[in-house]
Amino acid sequence: MQTLLKVDGISKSFGGLRAVNDVSFEVEEHRITSLIGPNGAGKTTVFNMISAFLPADAGAIVFQGEPIHALKPFEIARRGIGRTFQDPRVYPEMTVLENVMVGVRQRGGDPLWALLRGKRVNAEWRAARTRAEQMLASVGLAERAADYAQDLSFGEQRFLSLARTLVGGPRIVLMDEPTVGLDKAALGKLMELMTRTVSERRTTILLIEHNMSVVMSVSDKIFILVQGEVVAAGAPQEIRQHPSMVEAYLGQSHAAAGR
Amino acid sequence: MLFVQLLINGLAAGALYALMAVGFAMIYNGTRILHLAHGAVFTFGGYVLYVLAVKLGLHVALAVLGAVILTAVLGALMEILVYRPLRKREGSLEALIIASLGLLTFFQALFALTFGTDTRNMREGPLPTYEVGELIVTALHVLVGIVALVIFPLLQLFLTRTRYGRAIRALADNPRLAVVLGIDTDRLYVLIFALGSGLSGIAVSLIAFDQGVRPEMGFSIMLFILVAVIVGGVGYLPSAAAGGLVLGVLQHLSLWQLSSRWQDVVVFGALVIFLVFRPQGIFGHMLSVRRA
Amino acid sequence: MDYAYHLLVVILLYVALTISLDLLIGHTGILSFGHAAFYGIGAYTTAILTVSAGWHWLPAMIAATLMGALVAALIGILTLRLGGDYFILALFGFQLIVITVILNWESLTNGPFGIRGIPRPSIGPYEVQSGLGVLLFIAAVTALIVLVHWRFVSAPMKSKLHAIRHDETVAMALGIDVVRTKVVVFALAGGFAGLTGSLVAFYLRFIDVNSFTLSTMILLWAMVFIGGTRSILGAIVGPVILVLFPEIFRFVGEQRWDVPNIQQALYGLLLVLLMLFRPEGVAGKRRHA
Numbered sequence: 113m114q115t116l117l118k119v120d121g122i123s124k125s126f127g128g129l130r131a132v133n134d135v136s137f138e139v140e141e142h143r144i145t146s147l148i149g150p151n152g153a154g155k156t157t158v159f160n161m162i163s164a165f166l167p168a169d170a171g172a173i174v175f176q177g178e179p180i181h182a183l184k185p186f187e188i189a190r191r192g193i194g195r196t197f198q199d200p201r202v203y204p205e206m207t208v209l210e211n212v213m214v215g216v217r218q219r220g221g222d223p224l225w226a227l228l229r230g231k232r233v234n235a236e237w238r239a240a241r242t243r244a245e246q247m248l249a250s251v252g253l254a255e256r257a258a259d260y261a262q263d264l265s266f267g268e269q270r271f272l273s274l275a276r277t278l279v280g281g282p283r284i285v286l287m288d289e290p291t292v293g294l295d296k297a298a299l300g301k302l303m304e305l306m307t308r309t310v311s312e313r314r315t316t317i318l319l320i321e322h323n324m325s326v327v328m329s330v331s332d333k334i335f336i337l338v339q340g341e342v343v344a345a346g347a348p349q350e351i352r353q354h355p356s357m358v359e360a361y362l363g364q365s366h367a368a369a370g371r
Numbered sequence: 372m373l374f375v376q377l378l379i380n381g382l383a384a385g386a387l388y389a390l391m392a393v394g395f396a397m398i399y400n401g402t403r404i405l406h407l408a409h410g411a412v413f414t415f416g417g418y419v420l421y422v423l424a425v426k427l428g429l430h431v432a433l434a435v436l437g438a439v440i441l442t443a444v445l446g447a448l449m450e451i452l453v454y455r456p457l458r459k460r461e462g463s464l465e466a467l468i469i470a471s472l473g474l475l476t477f478f479q480a481l482f483a484l485t486f487g488t489d490t491r492n493m494r495e496g497p498l499p500t501y502e503v504g505e506l507i508v509t510a511l512h513v514l515v516g517i518v519a520l521v522i523f524p525l526l527q528l529f530l531t532r533t534r535y536g537r538a539i540r541a542l543a544d545n546p547r548l549a550v551v552l553g554i555d556t557d558r559l560y561v562l563i564f565a566l567g568s569g570l571s572g573i574a575v576s577l578i579a580f581d582q583g584v585r586p587e588m589g590f591s592i593m594l595f596i597l598v599a600v601i602v603g604g605v606g607y608l609p610s611a612a613a614g615g616l617v618l619g620v621l622q623h624l625s626l627w628q629l630s631s632r633w634q635d636v637v638v639f640g641a642l643v644i645f646l647v648f649r650p651q652g653i654f655g656h657m658l659s660v661r662r663a
Numbered sequence: 664m665d666y667a668y669h670l671l672v673v674i675l676l677y678v679a680l681t682i683s684l685d686l687l688i689g690h691t692g693i694l695s696f697g698h699a700a701f702y703g704i705g706a707y708t709t710a711i712l713t714v715s716a717g718w719h720w721l722p723a724m725i726a727a728t729l730m731g732a733l734v735a736a737l738i739g740i741l742t743l744r745l746g747g748d749y750f751i752l753a754l755f756g757f758q759l760i761v762i763t764v765i766l767n768w769e770s771l772t773n774g775p776f777g778i779r780g781i782p783r784p785s786i787g788p789y790e791v792q793s794g795l796g797v798l799l800f801i802a803a804v805t806a807l808i809v810l811v812h813w814r815f816v817s818a819p820m821k822s823k824l825h826a827i828r829h830d831e832t833v834a835m836a837l838g839i840d841v842v843r844t845k846v847v848v849f850a851l852a853g854g855f856a857g858l859t860g861s862l863v864a865f866y867l868r869f870i871d872v873n874s875f876t877l878s879t880m881i882l883l884w885a886m887v888f889i890g891g892t893r894s895i896l897g898a899i900v901g902p903v904i905l906v907l908f909p910e911i912f913r914f915v916g917e918q919r920w921d922v923p924n925i926q927q928a929l930y931g932l933l934l935v936l937l938m939l940f941r942p943e944g945v946a947g948k949r950r951h952a
Contacts (some may be wrong), residue, residue: 189838201833203826212817214826215837218819223847226820227811237819280838304944399809405748456939463942464747465694471887472881477931483924594759594877597752635763642756650753651747 116141116284116316117162117193122171124157131157133340134171139284142310144317146327149337149356154355156198158337159286162318163195164188177219190217193244194282198289200269204262208272211261212244215276247279251305267298271305278309284316285309291323299323303330328352372505377623383512385619386584387577388518389612391592393526394570394598396611398446399600400543401563404454409596410589411478412449412568416442416575417584418482421491424578431580439572446568447561449474453565455557475590483586490583498581511581518573526570530608539563598642604652614652668794670906675798675805676863677902681886682812682895683855688884689892690816691848692828694747694857697738698879701853703730703875705860709886710778710870711771720784723859731857732850739849744842765872777871781864801862808855813895815851824848835944883933891947900945905930 117139124132132154139145147155151174160166162173166294179186189195203211218236219225225233229283248254252270256264263273270290277285287306291299303326309315321327327334328348336356345353351357391413398406416438424434453470488593499510508518542549542559550556578588595618603614618638625637645652665720680702687693690879712723742753765772772778783790791800816824816884823844826834864870882905890901908930912922937944 132846165832165835185832186838186840189836195836197833197836201830203829203833205829206822206825210822213819214822214834214839217838220819221823221839223815223820223844223851226815226817229817240819257664276837399748403748405751453935453939462938463686465888466938466942467750468694470883470935472884473931473934473938475931476881477928477935480924480927480931484921484928488921488924537884544741590877594755598759601752601756633767636767639756639760639763643760646753646756650742650749 114141116176118174120172122161122168122173124161124166124169131340135342137335139149139316141316142314143332144306144310144319144330146319146321146326146331146334147337148334153337156288156338159288162286163193187233192283194277194280194285195288196273196277196290198292200273202261202269202272205296206250206261208259208261208345209244209257210273212247212276212279213240215279216240216243217280225323228314244279247275252301266293267295270294282315284318286318288320289322291321291326299326306330374627376506377627378620379506379508379512381620381623383515385472386515386618387574388595388599388619389615390570390574391596392611392615393608394567395596396600396605396608398563398567401539402560404467407593408449408474409571410593411475412442412446413571413592414482414586414589415445415478416572416578417588418486420579421493421575424493435576438576439569442572443565443569446564450560450564464516479586479590488586490585492583493580511577515577518577522573533594535562585593602641602645602652604654607654610652610654613654639649665794668798672798672801672866674902674906675801676859677886677906678899679805679808679859680718680856680883681890681901682809682898683852684883685887685892685898686812686848687852688887690824693844693845693849694751695754696751697757698856698883699875699879700758701856702736702860705731705857706864706870707765707772709864710781713782714778714780715805727861728854728858732854735853736846736850739846743845758880762872762876763935777869779869781868784865797866801866804862808858809895817835850891889937889944896948897944897946
């Protein structure tokens with residue numbers, strides 16, 4: 113299997129605090145790779161460096177064989193690296209359909225074309241709308257297309273943000289804790305969406321997650337990050353006995369008990 | 372010698388700007404509100420001084436005290452009656468700015484209607500001056516120097532040593548964390564506004580006795596304050612103060628070589644240079660990036 | 664009748680300015696306090712070219728538009744990559760700089776005295792002289808501005824600008840070149856403002872800095888918000904209200920009242936109350952609860 117994304121020795125410090133320390137890992141194509149670890153381990157910081165919202169202090173990030181760490185965030189997105197955030201961050205005053213359409217690149221979105229506007233722009237717009245509608249259907253939000261995004265439940269907003277990112281056809285999606293706030297039924301739908309996205313759309317997923325059962329269930333490979341460093345890596349079965357893994361499980365059940 | 376004289380004048384003007392800039396920066400850092408109506412509070416303080424010292428004939432010290440107290444009250448009221456409801460309603464940034472501009476416009480017109488558009492003078496004749504060698508030092512220069520040397524250290528002490536001062540700094544650093552720590556942000560906001568506004572009461576006392584009071588004075592000084600916070604940077608109070616000082620000095624030193632016509636050009640030219648080459652100001656404390 | 668034409672012209676000019684400012688503030692979230700400066704640059708460009716350099720009115724008008732757009736693009740590139748609050752102060756500063764430059768570059772702009780004797784546009788041998796003729800001319804150009812704006816701001820651009828306004832980070836993560844889009848929008852609005860500046864130059868036949876100050880800027884912002892953002896109807900309502908409201912005082916006005924300051928006081932109060940109770944303005948859409 114091809115390596116799609118390679119993170120090589122990246123580090124990031126904030127003031128005196130080393131949040132990420134010489135982290136390296138590879139993400140294989142058409143697979144689901146998970147980054148797990150306790151809070152504050154630096155996982156979201158790694159995501160921010162890959163999507164260039166934060167510059168890395170050291171190290172390299174290579175995507176499809178090309179270094180990307182000098183690019184700007186929108187360029188990274190255009191290269192095919194999609195990203196969702198811990199909050200769904202949908203656009204509340206737009207409809208569900210409009211939200212998804214923001215994710216589709218089209219001529220009419222270019223300011224110069226928006227002024228000229230002709231048959232081609234309109235045709236592209238209609239095609240974009242169809243794609244958006246199809247994407248909504250595949251995440252189960254088709255009936256909500258005309259509703260305002262702020263009227264959706266949190267779980268629905270989560271799926272909306274996924275649809276918005278996926279509609280652009282990225283080669284890899286960085287998903288930051290997508291399970292937060294989802295109930296059991298929605299969790300099932302999410303896992304099914306993830307596996308379907310990889311198999312049907314040939315997309316790759318890099319996942320940050322705290323929900324261990326989801327992680328164990330969907331991941332092809334897991335990297336454990338503790339205090340900014342990779343402490344273990346392997347397939348779910350291999351890594352299951354690793355002390356950090358056990359701690360993660362315990363931590364999760366402690367939290368569950370405490371609630 | 373002219374140079375030194377201009378330097379003295381510039382420092383005096385700069386201390387004034389510094390006082391205002393620090394008040395503005397304190398409010399901005401603590402509450403993230405671009406309190407353009409700070410100028411209105413300044414003007415209000417001036418008219419309070421006028422009423423107390425001239426109309427009612429009170430002693431200067433009492434008038435100044437009254438100005439400081441009442442400006443603090445006005446600032447606090449602006450927060451309670453206008454900014455807080457807007458914040459609770461998740462008002463957008465634009466709404467806050469418009470509201471602030473509305474306040475500024477309203478008060479300026481109110482003062483013009485109440486006191487007329489002419490400059491009201493606080494005293495007859497020029498200020499007492501002292502001659503130090505070839506230099507002329509006015510009573511105001513002395514006063515400004517004393518005030519600055521007293522107020523800024525006091526402020527620093529307050530912010531670092533007292534409970535409320537530290538809470539204000541915590542709020543400025545990390546608003547959400549402050550809430551989590553159980554700090555009553557509403558009360559703290561009122562305190563910040565009162566404190567910052569009181570500083571403008573002090574500032575206006577320094578200028579009113581020399582130049583009188585007029586309705587537009589707040590608006591004019593806000594323009595300089597904005598330049599001062601860009602030049603000095605606003606994320607750290609001493610740098611805002613430094614920005615004010617630098618601005619005052621620059622403004623007056625420009626008279627050394629250029630005619631007074633060019634003063635504004637020098638000031639705004641400095642603004643351009645900083646905007647283009649060093650937007651974070653001399654000391655590198657940029658404004659918060661609110662979006663993103 | 665002439666006075667009615669005058670009022671209509673003033674309203675139209677403000678409509679043109681309001682709609683271009685709304686493009687910035689309402690649609691894209693660019694909180695620009697420099698708009699009056701671009702308006703002034705357009706007016707002065709037109710005045711200087713027609714009076715000092717003897718240009719024909721049409722190329723002068725085009726030059727004013729281009730100047731507005733180019734200067735806006737330049738300022739935009741310099742400042743739009745910096746954060747929101749910062750940008751606001753920077754544009755305040757830019758506005759002040761433009762005024763200062765105009766006042767001090769006397770050889771070019773005649774300093775505080777302004778430029779007189781700007782010719783009226785002419786079609787062939789016919790100079791646009793009459794009240795009605797001028798009104799139609801300005802109405803035509805304003806209509807052009809509104810049309811171009813409307814075309815630009817239809818879907819999908821509307822959503823894209825909304826996305827940038829509401830959450831830039833997500834917009835970038837979706838592949839939108841936020842900075843470039845903002846610079847282009849800023850240049851477009853600057854061009855509109857420059858064009859409107861040339862209209863005012865032709866109309867009044869005289870310009871000076873007083874029409875392009877921060878007070879003008881505050882008035883423009885008020886028009887955007889009173890009318891309601893992101894709404895062409897709002898861009899008409901705002902100017903209508905704010906131009907006609909002072910006219911009421913003509914009928915009521917006593918000589919001994921300080922009318923301008925009463926207006927200012929009421930209008931400042933209106934702004935505060937508006938933000939507290941009806942931030943979407945007269946014609947804007949209410950945010951959903």
